[in-house]
Amino acid sequence: MLSSFTRYLLEWYNPQARPLPWKGIRDPYRIWLSEIILQQTRVEQGLPYFERFVATYPTIIDLANAPDDEVMKLWEGLGYYSRARNLLAAARQVAQEHEGVFPQTHAEILALKGVGPYTAAAIASFAFGLPHAVVDGNVFRVLARFFGIDTPQDSTEGKKRFAELAAELLDRKNPGLYNQAIMDFGATVCTPRNPGCKNCPMATECKAFQQDRVDGLPVKAKKIVRSERFFHYFLIKNSDQVFIQKRGPGDIWQELYEFPLLETEDLADPVKIETHLATWGLGGAQRSSQLTQELTHQRIQAQFWEVKMDQIPAAKPAQWLLIPQPNLEKYAFPRVIQRYLQAGERQLSLF
Ligand code: SF4
Incomplete structure:
Protein backbone atom coordinates (compact mmCIF):
# COMPACT_ATOMS: atom_id res chain seq x y z
CA MET A 1 0.00 0.00 0.00
CA LEU A 2 1.53 3.30 -1.09
CA SER A 3 1.85 6.15 1.43
CA SER A 4 -0.07 9.36 0.79
CA PHE A 5 3.26 11.06 0.05
CA THR A 6 4.04 8.54 -2.71
CA ARG A 7 0.54 8.80 -4.16
CA TYR A 8 0.71 12.61 -4.27
CA LEU A 9 4.09 12.41 -5.92
CA LEU A 10 3.08 9.91 -8.62
CA GLU A 11 -0.16 11.76 -9.37
CA TRP A 12 1.82 14.97 -9.75
CA TYR A 13 4.51 13.46 -11.97
CA ASN A 14 4.28 13.76 -15.70
CA PRO A 15 7.27 12.00 -17.31
CA GLN A 16 6.88 14.10 -20.44
CA ALA A 17 6.97 17.43 -18.60
CA ARG A 18 10.75 17.81 -18.49
CA PRO A 19 12.15 15.73 -21.34
CA LEU A 20 15.88 15.08 -21.26
CA PRO A 21 17.94 12.67 -23.39
CA TRP A 22 18.69 10.35 -20.47
CA LYS A 23 15.12 10.17 -19.13
CA GLY A 24 12.89 7.19 -19.85
CA ILE A 25 15.74 5.21 -21.42
CA ARG A 26 17.11 1.86 -20.24
CA ASP A 27 20.68 2.16 -21.49
CA PRO A 28 22.81 1.93 -18.31
CA TYR A 29 25.84 3.52 -20.01
CA ARG A 30 23.98 6.71 -20.87
CA ILE A 31 22.17 6.80 -17.54
CA TRP A 32 25.47 6.40 -15.68
CA LEU A 33 27.13 9.10 -17.82
CA SER A 34 24.29 11.52 -17.14
CA GLU A 35 24.31 10.80 -13.41
CA ILE A 36 28.05 11.40 -13.10
CA ILE A 37 27.79 14.63 -15.10
CA LEU A 38 24.84 15.81 -13.02
CA GLN A 39 26.62 15.28 -9.69
CA GLN A 40 27.35 18.88 -8.59
CA THR A 41 26.20 20.26 -11.96
CA ARG A 42 22.98 21.90 -13.12
CA VAL A 43 21.06 20.20 -15.97
CA GLU A 44 21.47 23.18 -18.34
CA GLN A 45 25.23 23.17 -17.85
CA GLY A 46 25.59 19.38 -18.03
CA LEU A 47 23.44 18.75 -21.09
CA PRO A 48 25.96 19.84 -23.78
CA TYR A 49 28.69 17.82 -22.02
CA PHE A 50 26.46 14.74 -22.01
CA GLU A 51 25.82 15.16 -25.72
CA ARG A 52 29.51 15.62 -26.50
CA PHE A 53 30.48 12.54 -24.48
CA VAL A 54 27.85 10.37 -26.15
CA ALA A 55 28.84 11.62 -29.60
CA THR A 56 32.57 11.09 -28.95
CA TYR A 57 32.20 7.78 -27.09
CA PRO A 58 29.02 6.02 -28.25
CA THR A 59 29.78 2.96 -26.09
CA ILE A 60 31.47 2.36 -22.77
CA ILE A 61 34.25 0.51 -24.61
CA ASP A 62 34.95 3.63 -26.70
CA LEU A 63 35.27 5.57 -23.46
CA ALA A 64 37.46 2.90 -21.84
CA ASN A 65 39.85 3.08 -24.81
CA ALA A 66 40.09 6.89 -24.80
CA PRO A 67 43.35 8.62 -23.82
CA ASP A 68 43.21 10.27 -20.36
CA ASP A 69 44.07 13.75 -21.64
CA GLU A 70 41.32 13.60 -24.27
CA VAL A 71 38.68 12.80 -21.64
CA MET A 72 39.96 15.54 -19.32
CA LYS A 73 39.79 18.00 -22.21
CA LEU A 74 36.20 17.03 -22.98
CA TRP A 75 35.36 17.55 -19.30
CA GLU A 76 37.09 20.93 -19.16
CA GLY A 77 34.94 23.64 -17.57
CA LEU A 78 32.62 21.26 -15.72
CA GLY A 79 34.63 21.24 -12.47
CA TYR A 80 35.05 18.47 -9.88
CA TYR A 81 37.54 16.76 -12.14
CA SER A 82 37.76 13.65 -10.00
CA ARG A 83 34.47 12.76 -11.70
CA ALA A 84 36.22 12.60 -15.09
CA ARG A 85 39.05 10.47 -13.71
CA ASN A 86 36.54 8.14 -12.05
CA LEU A 87 34.46 7.98 -15.21
CA LEU A 88 37.44 6.70 -17.12
CA ALA A 89 38.48 4.31 -14.35
CA ALA A 90 34.93 2.87 -14.14
CA ALA A 91 34.70 2.46 -17.93
CA ARG A 92 37.98 0.50 -17.83
CA GLN A 93 36.66 -1.52 -14.88
CA VAL A 94 33.60 -2.48 -16.96
CA ALA A 95 35.81 -3.33 -19.94
CA GLN A 96 38.20 -5.49 -17.90
CA GLU A 97 36.05 -7.01 -15.15
CA HIS A 98 32.67 -7.26 -16.92
CA GLU A 99 33.76 -7.92 -20.51
CA GLY A 100 32.44 -4.53 -21.57
CA VAL A 101 28.88 -5.21 -20.37
CA PHE A 102 27.54 -2.75 -17.82
CA PRO A 103 26.89 -4.63 -14.52
CA GLN A 104 23.27 -5.33 -13.71
CA THR A 105 23.16 -5.74 -9.93
CA HIS A 106 23.08 -2.94 -7.37
CA ALA A 107 26.18 -4.28 -5.57
CA GLU A 108 28.23 -4.48 -8.77
CA ILE A 109 27.13 -1.02 -9.88
CA LEU A 110 28.03 0.38 -6.45
CA ALA A 111 31.50 -1.17 -6.78
CA LEU A 112 32.28 0.97 -9.85
CA LYS A 113 34.73 3.79 -9.29
CA GLY A 114 33.00 7.10 -8.54
CA VAL A 115 29.58 5.51 -8.04
CA GLY A 116 28.10 6.21 -4.61
CA PRO A 117 24.78 5.04 -3.12
CA TYR A 118 22.76 7.77 -4.86
CA THR A 119 24.15 7.07 -8.34
CA ALA A 120 23.93 3.30 -7.86
CA ALA A 121 20.24 3.59 -6.86
CA ALA A 122 19.52 5.82 -9.84
CA ILE A 123 21.20 3.49 -12.37
CA ALA A 124 19.78 0.32 -10.79
CA SER A 125 16.21 1.67 -10.77
CA PHE A 126 16.22 3.48 -14.15
CA ALA A 127 18.08 0.87 -16.17
CA PHE A 128 17.07 -2.38 -14.45
CA GLY A 129 13.92 -1.56 -12.43
CA LEU A 130 15.59 -2.57 -9.15
CA PRO A 131 13.93 -1.30 -5.93
CA HIS A 132 16.52 1.15 -4.59
CA ALA A 133 15.52 4.66 -3.50
CA VAL A 134 17.66 7.66 -4.42
CA VAL A 135 18.68 9.91 -1.54
CA ASP A 136 20.33 13.20 -2.40
CA GLY A 137 19.94 16.90 -1.57
CA ASN A 138 16.58 17.07 -3.36
CA VAL A 139 15.25 14.09 -1.45
CA PHE A 140 16.52 15.34 1.94
CA ARG A 141 14.76 18.64 1.31
CA VAL A 142 11.43 17.24 0.15
CA LEU A 143 11.23 14.65 2.94
CA ALA A 144 12.43 17.03 5.67
CA ARG A 145 9.74 19.52 4.70
CA PHE A 146 6.84 17.17 4.03
CA PHE A 147 7.41 15.18 7.24
CA GLY A 148 8.69 18.14 9.31
CA ILE A 149 12.00 16.41 10.15
CA ASP A 150 14.59 18.63 11.81
CA THR A 151 17.31 16.00 12.35
CA PRO A 152 20.37 17.44 10.55
CA GLN A 153 20.64 15.75 7.17
CA ASP A 154 24.43 15.56 7.41
CA SER A 155 24.48 13.87 10.84
CA THR A 156 24.88 10.09 11.13
CA GLU A 157 21.42 9.85 12.65
CA GLY A 158 19.91 12.07 9.94
CA LYS A 159 21.47 10.11 7.09
CA LYS A 160 20.12 6.87 8.51
CA ARG A 161 16.66 8.27 9.16
CA PHE A 162 16.27 9.80 5.70
CA ALA A 163 17.61 6.68 3.98
CA GLU A 164 15.14 4.46 5.86
CA LEU A 165 12.23 6.78 5.17
CA ALA A 166 13.15 7.03 1.47
CA ALA A 167 13.25 3.22 1.23
CA GLU A 168 9.83 2.93 2.92
CA LEU A 169 8.24 5.46 0.57
CA LEU A 170 9.62 3.92 -2.63
CA ASP A 171 7.07 2.52 -5.05
CA ARG A 172 8.71 -0.89 -5.37
CA LYS A 173 6.75 -1.75 -8.51
CA ASN A 174 7.91 1.40 -10.29
CA PRO A 175 11.16 2.41 -8.58
CA GLY A 176 12.56 4.24 -11.61
CA LEU A 177 9.43 6.30 -12.07
CA TYR A 178 9.23 7.11 -8.36
CA ASN A 179 12.92 8.12 -8.18
CA GLN A 180 12.57 10.33 -11.23
CA ALA A 181 9.42 11.88 -9.76
CA ILE A 182 10.98 12.82 -6.42
CA MET A 183 14.07 14.24 -8.13
CA ASP A 184 11.95 16.34 -10.49
CA PHE A 185 9.66 17.44 -7.67
CA GLY A 186 12.64 18.65 -5.63
CA ALA A 187 14.20 20.34 -8.65
CA THR A 188 11.08 22.14 -9.88
CA VAL A 189 8.51 22.52 -7.04
CA CYS A 190 10.06 22.01 -3.61
CA THR A 191 13.15 24.04 -4.52
CA PRO A 192 15.75 25.30 -2.00
CA ARG A 193 14.58 28.91 -2.33
CA ASN A 194 11.05 30.12 -3.13
CA PRO A 195 9.39 26.68 -3.35
CA GLY A 196 6.03 26.59 -5.13
CA CYS A 197 3.98 25.89 -1.98
CA LYS A 198 0.95 27.83 -3.20
CA ASN A 199 0.31 25.40 -6.04
CA CYS A 200 1.85 22.33 -4.42
CA PRO A 201 -0.36 19.23 -4.42
CA MET A 202 1.17 18.19 -1.08
CA ALA A 203 0.53 21.47 0.74
CA THR A 204 -2.43 20.26 2.81
CA GLU A 205 -0.34 17.46 4.35
CA CYS A 206 3.07 19.13 4.29
CA LYS A 207 4.20 19.70 7.89
CA ALA A 208 6.66 22.46 7.00
CA PHE A 209 4.01 24.38 5.08
CA GLN A 210 1.31 23.87 7.70
CA GLN A 211 3.65 24.90 10.52
CA ASP A 212 5.29 27.74 8.58
CA ARG A 213 8.75 26.12 8.78
CA VAL A 214 9.55 25.83 5.07
CA ASP A 215 12.56 28.17 5.20
CA GLY A 216 14.02 26.37 8.24
CA LEU A 217 14.08 22.89 6.67
CA PRO A 218 16.10 20.87 5.96
CA VAL A 219 18.62 21.41 8.78
CA LYS A 220 22.34 21.06 8.18
CA ALA A 221 24.74 20.64 11.11
CA LYS A 222 27.97 21.69 9.48
CA LYS A 223 28.79 24.96 7.84
CA ILE A 224 31.22 24.85 4.94
CA VAL A 225 34.60 26.30 5.88
CA ARG A 226 36.48 27.63 2.90
S1 SF4 B 1 4.12 22.62 0.36
FE1 SF4 B 1 6.02 23.66 -0.11
S2 SF4 B 1 7.51 22.81 1.32
FE2 SF4 B 1 5.73 21.45 1.31
S3 SF4 B 1 6.25 19.89 -0.20
FE3 SF4 B 1 5.08 21.46 -1.25
S4 SF4 B 1 6.63 22.85 -2.09
FE4 SF4 B 1 7.63 21.60 -0.53
Whole structure:
Protein backbone atom coordinates (compact mmCIF):
# COMPACT_ATOMS: atom_id res chain seq x y z
CA MET A 1 0.00 0.00 0.00
CA LEU A 2 1.53 3.30 -1.09
CA SER A 3 1.85 6.15 1.43
CA SER A 4 -0.07 9.36 0.79
CA PHE A 5 3.26 11.06 0.05
CA THR A 6 4.04 8.54 -2.71
CA ARG A 7 0.54 8.80 -4.16
CA TYR A 8 0.71 12.61 -4.27
CA LEU A 9 4.09 12.41 -5.92
CA LEU A 10 3.08 9.91 -8.62
CA GLU A 11 -0.16 11.76 -9.37
CA TRP A 12 1.82 14.97 -9.75
CA TYR A 13 4.51 13.46 -11.97
CA ASN A 14 4.28 13.76 -15.70
CA PRO A 15 7.27 12.00 -17.31
CA GLN A 16 6.88 14.10 -20.44
CA ALA A 17 6.97 17.43 -18.60
CA ARG A 18 10.75 17.81 -18.49
CA PRO A 19 12.15 15.73 -21.34
CA LEU A 20 15.88 15.08 -21.26
CA PRO A 21 17.94 12.67 -23.39
CA TRP A 22 18.69 10.35 -20.47
CA LYS A 23 15.12 10.17 -19.13
CA GLY A 24 12.89 7.19 -19.85
CA ILE A 25 15.74 5.21 -21.42
CA ARG A 26 17.11 1.86 -20.24
CA ASP A 27 20.68 2.16 -21.49
CA PRO A 28 22.81 1.93 -18.31
CA TYR A 29 25.84 3.52 -20.01
CA ARG A 30 23.98 6.71 -20.87
CA ILE A 31 22.17 6.80 -17.54
CA TRP A 32 25.47 6.40 -15.68
CA LEU A 33 27.13 9.10 -17.82
CA SER A 34 24.29 11.52 -17.14
CA GLU A 35 24.31 10.80 -13.41
CA ILE A 36 28.05 11.40 -13.10
CA ILE A 37 27.79 14.63 -15.10
CA LEU A 38 24.84 15.81 -13.02
CA GLN A 39 26.62 15.28 -9.69
CA GLN A 40 27.35 18.88 -8.59
CA THR A 41 26.20 20.26 -11.96
CA ARG A 42 22.98 21.90 -13.12
CA VAL A 43 21.06 20.20 -15.97
CA GLU A 44 21.47 23.18 -18.34
CA GLN A 45 25.23 23.17 -17.85
CA GLY A 46 25.59 19.38 -18.03
CA LEU A 47 23.44 18.75 -21.09
CA PRO A 48 25.96 19.84 -23.78
CA TYR A 49 28.69 17.82 -22.02
CA PHE A 50 26.46 14.74 -22.01
CA GLU A 51 25.82 15.16 -25.72
CA ARG A 52 29.51 15.62 -26.50
CA PHE A 53 30.48 12.54 -24.48
CA VAL A 54 27.85 10.37 -26.15
CA ALA A 55 28.84 11.62 -29.60
CA THR A 56 32.57 11.09 -28.95
CA TYR A 57 32.20 7.78 -27.09
CA PRO A 58 29.02 6.02 -28.25
CA THR A 59 29.78 2.96 -26.09
CA ILE A 60 31.47 2.36 -22.77
CA ILE A 61 34.25 0.51 -24.61
CA ASP A 62 34.95 3.63 -26.70
CA LEU A 63 35.27 5.57 -23.46
CA ALA A 64 37.46 2.90 -21.84
CA ASN A 65 39.85 3.08 -24.81
CA ALA A 66 40.09 6.89 -24.80
CA PRO A 67 43.35 8.62 -23.82
CA ASP A 68 43.21 10.27 -20.36
CA ASP A 69 44.07 13.75 -21.64
CA GLU A 70 41.32 13.60 -24.27
CA VAL A 71 38.68 12.80 -21.64
CA MET A 72 39.96 15.54 -19.32
CA LYS A 73 39.79 18.00 -22.21
CA LEU A 74 36.20 17.03 -22.98
CA TRP A 75 35.36 17.55 -19.30
CA GLU A 76 37.09 20.93 -19.16
CA GLY A 77 34.94 23.64 -17.57
CA LEU A 78 32.62 21.26 -15.72
CA GLY A 79 34.63 21.24 -12.47
CA TYR A 80 35.05 18.47 -9.88
CA TYR A 81 37.54 16.76 -12.14
CA SER A 82 37.76 13.65 -10.00
CA ARG A 83 34.47 12.76 -11.70
CA ALA A 84 36.22 12.60 -15.09
CA ARG A 85 39.05 10.47 -13.71
CA ASN A 86 36.54 8.14 -12.05
CA LEU A 87 34.46 7.98 -15.21
CA LEU A 88 37.44 6.70 -17.12
CA ALA A 89 38.48 4.31 -14.35
CA ALA A 90 34.93 2.87 -14.14
CA ALA A 91 34.70 2.46 -17.93
CA ARG A 92 37.98 0.50 -17.83
CA GLN A 93 36.66 -1.52 -14.88
CA VAL A 94 33.60 -2.48 -16.96
CA ALA A 95 35.81 -3.33 -19.94
CA GLN A 96 38.20 -5.49 -17.90
CA GLU A 97 36.05 -7.01 -15.15
CA HIS A 98 32.67 -7.26 -16.92
CA GLU A 99 33.76 -7.92 -20.51
CA GLY A 100 32.44 -4.53 -21.57
CA VAL A 101 28.88 -5.21 -20.37
CA PHE A 102 27.54 -2.75 -17.82
CA PRO A 103 26.89 -4.63 -14.52
CA GLN A 104 23.27 -5.33 -13.71
CA THR A 105 23.16 -5.74 -9.93
CA HIS A 106 23.08 -2.94 -7.37
CA ALA A 107 26.18 -4.28 -5.57
CA GLU A 108 28.23 -4.48 -8.77
CA ILE A 109 27.13 -1.02 -9.88
CA LEU A 110 28.03 0.38 -6.45
CA ALA A 111 31.50 -1.17 -6.78
CA LEU A 112 32.28 0.97 -9.85
CA LYS A 113 34.73 3.79 -9.29
CA GLY A 114 33.00 7.10 -8.54
CA VAL A 115 29.58 5.51 -8.04
CA GLY A 116 28.10 6.21 -4.61
CA PRO A 117 24.78 5.04 -3.12
CA TYR A 118 22.76 7.77 -4.86
CA THR A 119 24.15 7.07 -8.34
CA ALA A 120 23.93 3.30 -7.86
CA ALA A 121 20.24 3.59 -6.86
CA ALA A 122 19.52 5.82 -9.84
CA ILE A 123 21.20 3.49 -12.37
CA ALA A 124 19.78 0.32 -10.79
CA SER A 125 16.21 1.67 -10.77
CA PHE A 126 16.22 3.48 -14.15
CA ALA A 127 18.08 0.87 -16.17
CA PHE A 128 17.07 -2.38 -14.45
CA GLY A 129 13.92 -1.56 -12.43
CA LEU A 130 15.59 -2.57 -9.15
CA PRO A 131 13.93 -1.30 -5.93
CA HIS A 132 16.52 1.15 -4.59
CA ALA A 133 15.52 4.66 -3.50
CA VAL A 134 17.66 7.66 -4.42
CA VAL A 135 18.68 9.91 -1.54
CA ASP A 136 20.33 13.20 -2.40
CA GLY A 137 19.94 16.90 -1.57
CA ASN A 138 16.58 17.07 -3.36
CA VAL A 139 15.25 14.09 -1.45
CA PHE A 140 16.52 15.34 1.94
CA ARG A 141 14.76 18.64 1.31
CA VAL A 142 11.43 17.24 0.15
CA LEU A 143 11.23 14.65 2.94
CA ALA A 144 12.43 17.03 5.67
CA ARG A 145 9.74 19.52 4.70
CA PHE A 146 6.84 17.17 4.03
CA PHE A 147 7.41 15.18 7.24
CA GLY A 148 8.69 18.14 9.31
CA ILE A 149 12.00 16.41 10.15
CA ASP A 150 14.59 18.63 11.81
CA THR A 151 17.31 16.00 12.35
CA PRO A 152 20.37 17.44 10.55
CA GLN A 153 20.64 15.75 7.17
CA ASP A 154 24.43 15.56 7.41
CA SER A 155 24.48 13.87 10.84
CA THR A 156 24.88 10.09 11.13
CA GLU A 157 21.42 9.85 12.65
CA GLY A 158 19.91 12.07 9.94
CA LYS A 159 21.47 10.11 7.09
CA LYS A 160 20.12 6.87 8.51
CA ARG A 161 16.66 8.27 9.16
CA PHE A 162 16.27 9.80 5.70
CA ALA A 163 17.61 6.68 3.98
CA GLU A 164 15.14 4.46 5.86
CA LEU A 165 12.23 6.78 5.17
CA ALA A 166 13.15 7.03 1.47
CA ALA A 167 13.25 3.22 1.23
CA GLU A 168 9.83 2.93 2.92
CA LEU A 169 8.24 5.46 0.57
CA LEU A 170 9.62 3.92 -2.63
CA ASP A 171 7.07 2.52 -5.05
CA ARG A 172 8.71 -0.89 -5.37
CA LYS A 173 6.75 -1.75 -8.51
CA ASN A 174 7.91 1.40 -10.29
CA PRO A 175 11.16 2.41 -8.58
CA GLY A 176 12.56 4.24 -11.61
CA LEU A 177 9.43 6.30 -12.07
CA TYR A 178 9.23 7.11 -8.36
CA ASN A 179 12.92 8.12 -8.18
CA GLN A 180 12.57 10.33 -11.23
CA ALA A 181 9.42 11.88 -9.76
CA ILE A 182 10.98 12.82 -6.42
CA MET A 183 14.07 14.24 -8.13
CA ASP A 184 11.95 16.34 -10.49
CA PHE A 185 9.66 17.44 -7.67
CA GLY A 186 12.64 18.65 -5.63
CA ALA A 187 14.20 20.34 -8.65
CA THR A 188 11.08 22.14 -9.88
CA VAL A 189 8.51 22.52 -7.04
CA CYS A 190 10.06 22.01 -3.61
CA THR A 191 13.15 24.04 -4.52
CA PRO A 192 15.75 25.30 -2.00
CA ARG A 193 14.58 28.91 -2.33
CA ASN A 194 11.05 30.12 -3.13
CA PRO A 195 9.39 26.68 -3.35
CA GLY A 196 6.03 26.59 -5.13
CA CYS A 197 3.98 25.89 -1.98
CA LYS A 198 0.95 27.83 -3.20
CA ASN A 199 0.31 25.40 -6.04
CA CYS A 200 1.85 22.33 -4.42
CA PRO A 201 -0.36 19.23 -4.42
CA MET A 202 1.17 18.19 -1.08
CA ALA A 203 0.53 21.47 0.74
CA THR A 204 -2.43 20.26 2.81
CA GLU A 205 -0.34 17.46 4.35
CA CYS A 206 3.07 19.13 4.29
CA LYS A 207 4.20 19.70 7.89
CA ALA A 208 6.66 22.46 7.00
CA PHE A 209 4.01 24.38 5.08
CA GLN A 210 1.31 23.87 7.70
CA GLN A 211 3.65 24.90 10.52
CA ASP A 212 5.29 27.74 8.58
CA ARG A 213 8.75 26.12 8.78
CA VAL A 214 9.55 25.83 5.07
CA ASP A 215 12.56 28.17 5.20
CA GLY A 216 14.02 26.37 8.24
CA LEU A 217 14.08 22.89 6.67
CA PRO A 218 16.10 20.87 5.96
CA VAL A 219 18.62 21.41 8.78
CA LYS A 220 22.34 21.06 8.18
CA ALA A 221 24.74 20.64 11.11
CA LYS A 222 27.97 21.69 9.48
CA LYS A 223 28.79 24.96 7.84
CA ILE A 224 31.22 24.85 4.94
CA VAL A 225 34.60 26.30 5.88
CA ARG A 226 36.48 27.63 2.90
CA SER A 227 40.26 28.05 3.05
CA GLU A 228 42.11 30.75 1.11
CA ARG A 229 44.97 29.79 -1.21
CA PHE A 230 47.27 32.03 -3.19
CA PHE A 231 48.58 30.72 -6.50
CA HIS A 232 51.14 32.56 -8.62
CA TYR A 233 51.16 31.37 -12.21
CA PHE A 234 54.12 32.20 -14.43
CA LEU A 235 53.64 32.52 -18.18
CA ILE A 236 57.22 31.77 -19.12
CA LYS A 237 57.54 32.28 -22.82
CA ASN A 238 59.98 32.75 -25.65
CA SER A 239 58.99 33.95 -29.13
CA ASP A 240 56.09 31.51 -29.63
CA GLN A 241 56.32 28.82 -26.99
CA VAL A 242 55.19 28.65 -23.39
CA PHE A 243 55.78 26.31 -20.46
CA ILE A 244 52.99 24.29 -18.89
CA GLN A 245 52.96 21.40 -16.41
CA LYS A 246 50.56 18.69 -15.34
CA ARG A 247 49.17 18.73 -11.80
CA GLY A 248 49.95 15.65 -9.76
CA PRO A 249 47.92 13.65 -7.22
CA GLY A 250 46.96 14.71 -3.71
CA ASP A 251 45.50 18.13 -4.43
CA ILE A 252 42.77 19.87 -6.42
CA TRP A 253 42.75 19.73 -10.23
CA GLN A 254 44.69 16.49 -10.46
CA GLU A 255 45.78 15.72 -14.05
CA LEU A 256 44.77 19.14 -15.34
CA TYR A 257 47.45 21.36 -16.84
CA GLU A 258 48.63 24.74 -15.54
CA PHE A 259 51.47 27.22 -15.90
CA PRO A 260 54.50 26.84 -13.59
CA LEU A 261 53.21 27.64 -10.13
CA LEU A 262 54.35 29.07 -6.82
CA GLU A 263 51.90 28.80 -3.93
CA THR A 264 52.35 31.26 -1.09
CA GLU A 265 50.73 31.89 2.29
CA ASP A 266 49.44 35.28 1.22
CA LEU A 267 49.65 37.67 -1.74
CA ALA A 268 53.43 37.58 -2.13
CA ASP A 269 55.31 40.77 -2.93
CA PRO A 270 57.29 41.12 -6.18
CA VAL A 271 60.62 40.67 -4.34
CA LYS A 272 59.57 37.21 -3.19
CA ILE A 273 58.47 36.43 -6.72
CA GLU A 274 61.81 37.49 -8.18
CA THR A 275 63.69 35.48 -5.56
CA HIS A 276 61.72 32.42 -6.53
CA LEU A 277 62.16 32.99 -10.25
CA ALA A 278 65.91 33.27 -9.71
CA THR A 279 65.93 29.64 -8.51
CA TRP A 280 64.81 28.72 -12.02
CA GLY A 281 67.39 31.09 -13.56
CA LEU A 282 64.69 33.55 -14.61
CA GLY A 283 63.69 37.10 -13.69
CA GLY A 284 61.85 40.24 -14.78
CA ALA A 285 58.28 39.11 -13.98
CA GLN A 286 55.54 41.49 -14.98
CA ARG A 287 52.34 41.41 -12.97
CA SER A 288 49.29 40.52 -15.05
CA SER A 289 45.66 39.74 -14.14
CA GLN A 290 44.50 38.52 -10.75
CA LEU A 291 41.51 36.16 -10.82
CA THR A 292 39.58 34.23 -8.20
CA GLN A 293 37.94 30.83 -8.33
CA GLU A 294 35.61 29.55 -5.62
CA LEU A 295 35.57 25.81 -4.98
CA THR A 296 33.43 24.09 -2.37
CA HIS A 297 36.11 24.14 0.31
CA GLN A 298 38.69 26.50 -1.12
CA ARG A 299 38.95 29.98 -2.54
CA ILE A 300 41.81 30.31 -5.01
CA GLN A 301 43.33 33.70 -5.66
CA ALA A 302 45.42 33.38 -8.79
CA GLN A 303 47.98 36.02 -9.69
CA PHE A 304 49.39 35.70 -13.21
CA TRP A 305 52.92 36.87 -14.00
CA GLU A 306 54.50 37.19 -17.41
CA VAL A 307 58.11 36.19 -17.75
CA LYS A 308 60.14 36.51 -20.89
CA MET A 309 62.94 33.99 -21.46
CA ASP A 310 65.73 34.22 -23.99
CA GLN A 311 66.78 30.62 -23.58
CA ILE A 312 65.56 27.52 -21.83
CA PRO A 313 66.49 27.98 -18.15
CA ALA A 314 69.15 25.56 -16.95
CA ALA A 315 67.28 25.00 -13.68
CA LYS A 316 64.03 24.15 -15.47
CA PRO A 317 62.07 21.56 -13.44
CA ALA A 318 61.68 18.22 -15.22
CA GLN A 319 57.88 18.38 -15.30
CA TRP A 320 57.76 21.56 -17.37
CA LEU A 321 56.56 21.04 -20.91
CA LEU A 322 57.43 23.58 -23.59
CA ILE A 323 54.59 23.79 -26.10
CA PRO A 324 53.74 26.03 -29.06
CA GLN A 325 51.33 28.71 -27.92
CA PRO A 326 48.50 27.70 -30.33
CA ASN A 327 48.55 24.22 -28.76
CA LEU A 328 47.33 25.59 -25.42
CA GLU A 329 43.79 24.89 -26.54
CA LYS A 330 44.52 21.15 -26.72
CA TYR A 331 45.12 20.88 -22.98
CA ALA A 332 42.57 20.87 -20.15
CA PHE A 333 43.12 23.70 -17.66
CA PRO A 334 41.33 24.68 -14.45
CA ARG A 335 38.61 27.25 -14.92
CA VAL A 336 40.70 30.12 -13.54
CA ILE A 337 43.40 29.59 -16.20
CA GLN A 338 40.84 29.14 -18.95
CA ARG A 339 39.31 32.47 -17.94
CA TYR A 340 42.73 34.10 -18.03
CA LEU A 341 43.40 32.75 -21.51
CA GLN A 342 39.93 33.66 -22.75
CA ALA A 343 40.18 37.17 -21.29
CA GLY A 344 42.36 37.89 -24.22
CA GLU A 345 45.08 36.43 -26.28
CA ARG A 346 46.42 39.81 -25.20
CA GLN A 347 48.26 38.35 -22.22
CA LEU A 348 50.28 36.10 -24.45
CA SER A 349 50.68 38.57 -27.28
CA LEU A 350 52.20 41.16 -24.95
CA PHE A 351 55.63 39.69 -25.36
S1 SF4 B 1 4.12 22.62 0.36
FE1 SF4 B 1 6.02 23.66 -0.11
S2 SF4 B 1 7.51 22.81 1.32
FE2 SF4 B 1 5.73 21.45 1.31
S3 SF4 B 1 6.25 19.89 -0.20
FE3 SF4 B 1 5.08 21.46 -1.25
S4 SF4 B 1 6.63 22.85 -2.09
FE4 SF4 B 1 7.63 21.60 -0.53
